[in-house]
Amino acid sequence: MDLAQDLLRFVAAGPSPYHAVAEMARRLDDAGFTQLDETAQWSLAAGDRRYVVRDGSSLVAFRVGTRAPTDTGLRLIGTHTDSPTFKVRPREDVRRHGYAQVGVEPYGGLLAHTWLDRDLTLAGRIAFLAEEGAVTTSLVHLRDPVLRIPSLAIHLFRELREEGLKLDPQQHLVPVLGLAQAPALREVLAEAIGVPADAILGHDLVTADTQPPALGGSDGTGLYAPRLDNLASCHAAIHALRTAETGQATQIVTAHDHEEVGSGSAEGARGSFLADTVARIIGLLDGVDPQARARALARSVLVSADMAHAVHPNYPDRHESEHRPQLGAGPVVKRNAGQSYASDARSAGWFIARARDADVDVQHFVVRADLPCGSTIGPLTATRLGVQTVDVGNPMLSMHSCREQASALDIAPMIAVLRAHLDAPAA
């Protein structure tokens, strides 16, 4: 399989966390996994391939191992499904100065200027009243570039040169839908999902670029795409799980929404979704032993896979001099003395050993001592589950841009190490 093309297709299919989860579910279905409902009674046996979705935007998928979790621990991979973007406001219709606009608020730490002058659309889900009176949701992804955030002409912006670009999200980043007589967004959405406009009760919609992901650079190994943070890691994790064999240990991939805004939700990494699912898996496989959960988690390892900062050729000073990951040079192990990353010698050692199993070289990252450190779901999940955790990720540039950059050379090595992690016998 051409992994680069497959990743580009995956990213294109995931303009919102809801779409990313639907695409992961589709790929899992193709590989013989079946969906479990959180409200149903579960039963599990060795070799079973299952996945669970919470609120449409987070997913836990797993393959049951041949031995009990208390004997082997769990092999976990954690990722997130959301990316910085703009979220549409509940009363979205804005009309002024002869234009129809769409009210939005920033979601996550976005690089706002990268969203200017791009051909944008909307994706997400819509809640509507179905004929029998039930509140139903439907995914929507408008294919046409219905939105645009125009920049201000330099002729009207004399202070730009002295002051640089300062964007007020309330004032300067309101997308234009058309001229005042253009149809309201609600009418466009209603037509897209085939319901009357007055049946729409609400929406979770985000902006997305319409330019398709592409391979670039003189050797065609540049990955130019939106949402590589963190759909590239979701892709690698799901690929590793799909292609792994049934092993001794139960293999779990978790993909959470809301990482970019602090993970605080029922389906986010601070919520109970993974803990609830892990408790059910251990309870079903290890019987009624009240100590089973603690015993199993004490043997488990979580690889938290989120993208890493490659050194930027125009800003090399922004990296610590001995820790400058390169694009195309393999997975990055992230450390931080302040625990913004969960890795320690033991968990990082686990990942490096698995990389050696897979014949893959790893790189290392710490942030400069005079810069703040980003974070991931790693420390949150380690705190919540009490499981040893290593933070890793493939290197990239332009993180949190509307259009990011990574390298196709890094896809297969990361998948190989994640496979070695899932396949590893008792920790």
Ligand SMILES: [Zn+2]
């Ligand atoms: Zn991320």
